Amino acid sequence: MSMKPQTDVLIIGAGPTGLVLALWLHHQGVKVHIVDQANAPANKSRAIVVHARIVELYRQLGISEDLLALGYKLPATNVWVDGQHKANIPIASSGRELTPYPFMFSVPQDEHEKMLEKRLLGVGVQVQRGTKLQGFVDHGSNITATLFHEGDETSTTHEASFIVGCDGAHSAVRHTIGAKYEGDTYKPLFYIADIEGEAEKLFNGEAHLILTNRSYFNLIVPYNTSGHARLVGITTLNNDMNPNADSPDHDNKITFEDVRPQILDTVPIKLNKVNWFSTYRSHHRIADKFRSGRAFLVGDAAHIHSPVGGQGMNTGIMDSINLAWKLATVLKQTQMSDEAKHQLLESYESERRAFALKILQTTDTGFTTLTSQGVLGYILRNWLIPLGFPLAMKFEFARKRIFQGVSQLICSYRGSSLSQPDAGVVQSGDRLPWVRIGEEDNFSTLCDLCWQVHVYGEPGPQLGQWAQKAGAKLFTFPWNDQYAEAGLIQNAVYLLRPDQYIAGIFEGLSVESRLDEYLLARGLC
Incomplete structure (x- = not known):
């Protein structure tokens, strides 16, 4: 075994969290090696909502404008209940006193990743594709990972000071450190589609939440003003009358044509093209630990959320930025004691797990209530969302609080070991207010x-x-x-x-x- 590791940080997974981690580490002079099991970059749009806090942080490396050039600022959200238009909620500048980026923003995840990977390649770091982690050993002073290369079906070892699992819900890093992935799977089966079509009222460049009294919903999030949009909904094909409803095989066999009648029943649109379609079960889970020795979990490897509010990818990117400066500090400041290094790295889990747990609880409550068949769900879908939410947005205090929560500006590390105890409106651990x-x-x-x-x-x-x-x-x-x-x-x-x-x-x-x-x-x- 060599005395000096080949790499400072070995990153497993080249989705947004892995790419951001690699960029932020490299910018601080840390040597990284990033691998991904896929043979090519993703070509599906998947997560599409990017919130203001991410764009703020991207400004650190000068990539916020690159991201903004790829996507679309959502001007408004509409609420429909059983075919009736109930509300139009302007959101184009709902955070105007809070951030330089006071809007909700949609950009396909594959385009987002291509932008990040291009920037990473521009600084001399290339993703090693077709490579998956078979396992690793933590020696205390470094780790040795075994990597399997699918192209020639060979295995190699790679030594690094640290390893970070950005490898999703089925994380090999999480399995290796023995972290429990606590939570559950929601019963409803979602469908998700990238579509192009026509509809005067629904393909108008605005987002649309379409609710029914049957606890189903559709969400349309536009990519632009010309009829290209993301369509998300709950399929009725997994009801209790179907004995195979909860089987993975049943889920995988469902096609767009199977759900087309349901979609057209609640979403009156003319479909011109379906670019891709998939079904999935949504989960709400969180690892019982985000760190074990020299191994860390980031993004979906550490936590996974319901789709409410588009929080998952954004939370994972913030994980990466939180961890990056701490790893860089430990690696670069050789005068730090071992105890100081340990405490700094421990703060990653204490800060980010607490926030991820809060987001998980919030999105779980929102999703469960939104899809509930009880009285509370009926009241939420028919009264609170279409009437109460637009009314609240007219009041400055409520509008700011809602935007802060959705955009993750509200994220705070008060009480962290890195936060000096104090009092006041703005406290240690808070995001610096923008003025x-x-x-x-x-x-x-x-x-x-x-x-x-x-x-x-x-x-x-x-x-x-x-x-x-x-x-x-x-x-x-x-x-x-x-x-x-x-x-x-x-x-x-x-x-x-x-x-x-x-x-x-x-x-x-x-x-x-x-x-x-x-x-x-x-x-x-």
Whole structure:
């Protein structure tokens, strides 16, 4: 066994989570090797909704504009109940005071992945395809993985400092570390189709939620304004009268023609082309651990959600960005003690599992209620969604809270070992509030993937010297009342992590010594 691993981080799986992890690690000088079992990039659109927090984070590596060029900003969502139009909910700028990207955005996952992989190839990292993980051994100081290459049916070993499973719901990494995948499978059988068609009211460039009193629903999410859309729904072909309803073989044999009558019964459209069609069972599961020694789980390998709100892929990408800076720190800062490295890496699981569990519970409640055959489901489908939701969106507080939740801006790591305890509207562990003053905004500095210090007002005389010594970048912003409206404190020092979350808020005298205490307590200096 060689003394020096071939790779710093071996990534299993080249979906969005694996590609993002590879890009963020490489950007920080980490040597990566990424493999995927598929022989070619995916050619199905699959997950299509990308939320504002992801676009914000993509700005770090200058790829937000590349992503935005691929997709479509959804202007509104419509709600239909048993063929009757009940509501039109504008969403084009529903987060306008909260983020530079105040919209919901649709982009086919295959196009999204191609963009990420092209960027990765541009920096000299190529996905090794047709390669799957057979297993690995954690030696304590490094791991040795056995990789099977389907092209020539040979196996090789690969040594790395760490291994990360971005390999989906059937993760080989998760099986190897013995993590339980706790949860359940929803009974309804979903169909999903990439379609092109015509319908004056339904193919108008807006999203449409089509509900029925039979606990079924259809969702139309447009890719553009010319009739190209994603259609998702629950098929009636797996009801209790069918003895084979719950068998995988039964699911796999269902074709688009089988569900066409049901679709046209509830969705009056003229279908011109079906680009692809599939059925699937939705799950809600979460691994009981996201880390074991030098192995980590990210994305669907760690958690899988109901389709409500399009949260799954977005949550996985945020996993990757959270983990990337922590792995890079451990690998690059050789002066860190083993205990400090362990605590930093442990914070990945504590932060991301807590958030994933919250998302899982929220989406599970929403989906279960949406498809319920009881009184609550009837009230939700007939009254709360078509009447209550549009009304709530007219109130600023409600609109902001809804957008923050759906877009994952609400993600916070308060209480984390990396968050300095404090109080206030904005606290350590929170995402830094976005504030725009004229043509400038305070997120423009966040393009650098590094520790930063922000001061809204006047910095202390020694702060610049401290920042230079600590290797952090200092940015000051002339005070404006809009910062106070966002919850920021005049002249306070905001220490920001590389993933743009607030590590600590420091006020008053001796700020520099308390900043030192923060870093020393966590072995970061």
